Amino acid sequence: MPCNKISDIVEGHVLELLHQGYSQPRIVHILKLDGINISQSTVSNVKRKIGRQRNSESKIKIFRTKSRLPRSIVNKVIKKIDINNPPTQRAIAKSVHIAQSSVSNIIKNAGFSLRKKRKVQSLTSSNIIKRRKRSRRFYLQLANHRYKKFITTDESWFYLDGVGGKRKLLY
Template structure:
C-alpha cells in the first residue's frame, strides 16, 4: 500500500523545525498543535533528504556543521593536566584524558590553547660523567683550532661499527584473530638476541674520498697486532697514496678513537716509523661521539641505507654494506666534515656538556 505524500508546505515546516535542532518528538508536538499528524519515520526521511542535499551541495555551498557538546575544561582539570605535563616523565595524552575523564581532543586543546605547551621528543644522548665533561672542556678548543679554517681536510677520521642482520627477515610481528575463533596455537616469531648475526666493519672518510672497507674476522679481537696487520698496513699501502698523493701525504693526520688496539704502544710506534701523524690519545675528545664524524653521521647513514636491503645471510649483509659504501656521496661526507670544527667549538662553549640542543 503506497504511503500518503505530504504537501510541500508541511515538508517546508518540518525542514524549518529541523534547522532549529528540534528532536523528532518535539517536531511532532509542534505539528499536532497545527492539527497536522506526521509520523516520526516521515520526519526522519525528510531529515535524511536534507542531509544528502547538504552533502551534495544542493541546499547550500557551506559544509554541514555537526554540533556536539564538548567537555568543559574546568580549572580543576586544567590544573591536573598542567601537573602532568610538568613532570620529568609525563603521561601520554590518552592516559591523561582517561585520568581526567575527558576526551583526547579536549586534553590536546587544553595543552595547546590553555597551557600553551607543545610536545617534543627527547633527544637520545650519551652519558657524560664529571671526569669526562672536564676532559671534553679542556680539549675541545685545542681540537677546534686544529680543524678550523679548512684544516679538517687534512684528516682521515676512522672508526668501527657493528652491522646487524635483521633476525625477523621481513616477518611481521603481528597477526589477527577473529572474535568468534579461538586460535589453536599462539603464533611466534623467533629472535636470537643473545647471539645476533652481525659483522664488524672498519672504515674511514676524508675530504678527498673514502678508505677501503675492512671486515673484522668473526671471533677476532682487535689487538695491536691484528690492527696493524689487517687495517693499518693496507691503509698505508692503498688508501694513503690514493687519497693524499705526493707531498700531500706529509699533511695527512689520522683520527681514531681510544680503543685499546688503537692506542697501544706497538700501534703508535708502528705509525711513527711510517711517518703517519696521529692525534695523540691525550689530545682527542674522550668518549665524544658527538664530535666524531663517523659516529654522529656517517655510520648512522650507512646503517639506515643497509637496513633497506632485504638480506637473510651474512654474505648478503656484507654485499649490501659494500654497495652502500660505494654509493655514499662525497657531498654527504663534505657536509659532515664541515660541521666537525663547529661541534668542537660548541662543546667548548657548553663547558664539556651535551650540545645536541645547540645544533637546531
C-alpha cells in the first residue's frame, strides 16, 4: 500500500516554519489556514528528515542495532542464579539495577530453564498466636474418629514452625 506523498513545496514550507521556530502543532494550524491539510506526524517526519521514506511508494526498513547489556552485568546475574536457592528475578533486578525483563532475557539466553517458586503461606505473629489457641479445640473435635465426618477443602497442613521461610527457586 503506497504512502501518501507530500509535494516538495509543502515540505519546503514546513522546513521554513521549523527554522522560524514554530512548534509542530502551530505549523499544522498555520498550514490549515493556508488551505493545506497536513498531520502533525508528517511535520515530525519532515523535522527528523525522513522525507525519503515518506515520499517512497513502500516502507523503507530501518535497521536498529539491539542494545546490549554490559558483560559485567550479565556475569553478575548468572552468578546470582547459578546457586542452590537463587533469589527471585525481581530481587536480582533490584540488586543489579536493571529491568526484570532484562533479567528474564539473560536467564533465557544463558540456557537456564525457569521453574516457578511455589506459593507458601506467610503467617503474621498474630495469626500464629490465634492458631495456637484454636488448634487444641480443633484437635478435640477431630478426636475419637470423629474426623471422618469433617470435609475439608484444603488438604494441606500448615505447621507453625514452617512459615515465613524462603521458597525454593530453580533455574
